[in-house]
Amino acid sequence: MSKMHVSASVNGEPVEFLCEPQQSLLNVLRDELNLTGTKEGCTTGDCGACSVMLDDRLVCSCLTLAAEVQGKSVGTIEGVANGDTLHPIQQALLEHAALQCGVCTPGYVVAIKALLEKNPLPSESEIRYWLAGNLCRCTGYDKIITAVQDVAQQMAKADKNAGEPA
Amino acid sequence: MGSFAYAAPDNLADALAVLEQHKNAGQRIQIFAGGTDVLVQLKAGDSEPRTFLDVKNIRETQTISLKGDSAFIGATIVCAQLYENLALKEMFPGLIESADLIGSTQIQGKATLGGNLCNASPAGDTIAALYANKAICMIAGKSGSRELPVEDFVTGVGRNALKPGEILLGLKLPKPNANTSDAYLRFIPRTEMDIAVVGAGVSITLDDEGVCVDATVAISAVAVTTLLVPEAAQALIGSSVDEVALQAAAQASSAAARPISDKRGTKEFRRKVVGVLTRRAALIAANRVKGEAE
Ligand code: FES
Ligand code: FES
Numbered sequence: 001m002s003k004m005h006v007s008a009s010v011n012g013e014p015v016e017f018l019c020e021p022q023q024s025l026l027n028v029l030r031d032e033l034n035l036t037g038t039k040e041g042c043t044t045g046d047c048g049a050c051s052v053m054l055d056d057r058l059v060c061s062c063l064t065l066a067a068e069v070q071g072k073s074v075g076t077i078e079g080v081a082n083g084d085t086l087h088p089i090q091q092a093l094l095e096h097a098a099l100q101c102g103v104c105t106p107g108y109v110v111a112i113k114a115l116l117e118k119n120p121l122p123s124e125s126e127i128r129y130w131l132a133g134n135l136c137r138c139t140g141y142d143k144i145i146t147a148v149q150d151v152a153q154q155m156a157k158a159d160k161n162a163g164e165p166a
Numbered sequence: 167m168g169s170f171a172y173a174a175p176d177n178l179a180d181a182l183a184v185l186e187q188h189k190n191a192g193q194r195i196q197i198f199a200g201g202t203d204v205l206v207q208l209k210a211g212d213s214e215p216r217t218f219l220d221v222k223n224i225r226e227t228q229t230i231s232l233k234g235d236s237a238f239i240g241a242t243i244v245c246a247q248l249y250e251n252l253a254l255k256e257m258f259p260g261l262i263e264s265a266d267l268i269g270s271t272q273i274q275g276k277a278t279l280g281g282n283l284c285n286a287s288p289a290g291d292t293i294a295a296l297y298a299n300k301a302i303c304m305i306a307g308k309s310g311s312r313e314l315p316v317e318d319f320v321t322g323v324g325r326n327a328l329k330p331g332e333i334l335l336g337l338k339l340p341k342p343n344a345n346t347s348d349a350y351l352r353f354i355p356r357t358e359m360d361i362a363v364v365g366a367g368v369s370i371t372l373d374d375e376g377v378c379v380d381a382t383v384a385i386s387a388v389a390v391t392t393l394l395v396p397e398a399a400q401a402l403i404g405s406s407v408d409e410v411a412l413q414a415a416a417q418a419s420s421a422a423a424r425p426i427s428d429k430r431g432t433k434e435f436r437r438k439v440v441g442v443l444t445r446r447a448a449l450i451a452a453n454r455v456k457g458e459a460e
Contacts, residue, residue, distance in 0.1 A: 002169070002171075004172060021169075021218065022170040022172075043209055044206050044210075045269070045272070051272055054275070054276075057244070057246060057276070058271055058272050059276050060202075062205070063200075063201055063206070063272075063273075063276060064201060064205075064276065065172060065198075065201060065218065067172040067218075067220075068174070068201070070174070111271065111272070114271075115271075129358060130271050131271075132270055132271070133270020133272045133273065134270075
């Protein structure tokens with residue numbers, strides 16, 4: 001069976017890998033590139049644990065062929081924090097106790113980041129609809145929603161301050 | 167048995183050549199768009215080796231064009247691109263809503279209009295809306311291209327009219343005039359993220375007096391394929407889309423349905439609800455026309 005050679009960018013860095021034609025992006029991220037932050041839940045597009053950015057779209061990496069990302073840019077949870085400093089979204093989830101086992105969390109962080117980039121101050125129902133494809137078996141969702149509302153406010157304030165002359 | 171392969175040609179001629187090669191060699195090939203159904207099928211038991219022909223890099227399948235009398239939507243345009251396109255949303259609000267109902271945000275970033283149609287689920291949300299809008303399938307093959315009305319394209323559960331060697335490039339939809347609009351409604355037991363138990367798509371044209379002069383009614387998840395219901399359309403045509411006409415259209419849809427009972431709903435339930443949705447979708451479409459005319 002011939003492997004395919006793929007060049008892409010992952011979290012802003014050029015990356016090359018070999019994959020089977022039918023191998024999922026999720027599989028390659030975790031098993032070939034050692035980016036195990038992206039989680040495998042269902043592998044059928046139902047749980048959102050495997051969420052990544054593909055160019056400017058939020059997608060399930062379990063429903064994406066690794067071969068499809070040739071020439072594209074992939075963004076995973078590993079690209080979210082700034083070194084040891086957590087992203088405000090990660091910090092907010094921690095502060096609101098919006099995670100327990102943590103398996104769903106990387107997918108949530110990537111999905112929340114995509115939401116706030118499109119819609120910096122979403123309403124509660126916009127948040128719930130956007131995140132409807134991310135399942136969490138532990139928290140009961142409310143804490144996650146509250147954390148998103150809180151961090152959206154914080155980030156909007158920070159943006160506004162940054163925009164004002166000193 | 168052969169082995170898996172993946173090809174993503176960046177032009178139609180190359181893609182057709184790959185299809186032809188496989189056809190001649192008797193090798194299995196599957197056209198691949200968003201992959202949201204294909205990868206699930208791969209895991210759910212159909213793991214036989216094949217070539218995936220990714221058609222997303224072909225310019226025609228990635229085009230949205232609103233020039234001229236008809237709109238063209240490329241087969242690999244994803245749901246999110248559809249509802250982000252305000253001009254399309256204004257022209258075909260029902261079709262765009264149907265695309266917006268499919269799956270999660272993550273699915274909408276990959277699932278395509280052409281994929282939803284080719285996959286030909288009896289419950290496919292965009293299919294009834296495409297029927298209602300009299301969409302034409304634009305198909306390319308080695309010996310030229312052909313056009314097929316969407317209701318002739320879907321031939322059974324998971325089956326379509328593409329012949330080996332052919333590719334669906336996209337859909338051509340006649341542009342609605344200022345007095346035409348559409349709507350799509352489905353019933354699911356929750357508010358999001360489910361498969362339609364019943365669906366109905368309606369397009370309506372009114373004259374300046376508010377009398378219905380043209381209508382198309384399509385119902386889904388109540389037969390092996392989405393169905394056009396000309397009797398329901400006839401019930402609306404000539405009326406002012408009043409309660410009597412709406413009831414008659416609802417009855418026509420219920421009568422045309424050939425549902426099965428399964429865990430999502432019983433026959434009787436589906437038959438009743440398809441009438442209710444027909445009535446409501448017709449009313450929404452008519453109100454949309456009036457809202458725009460005023
Ligand atoms: S692992 Fe991809 S959606 Fe569950
Ligand atoms: S924290 Fe355990 S699944 Fe969400």
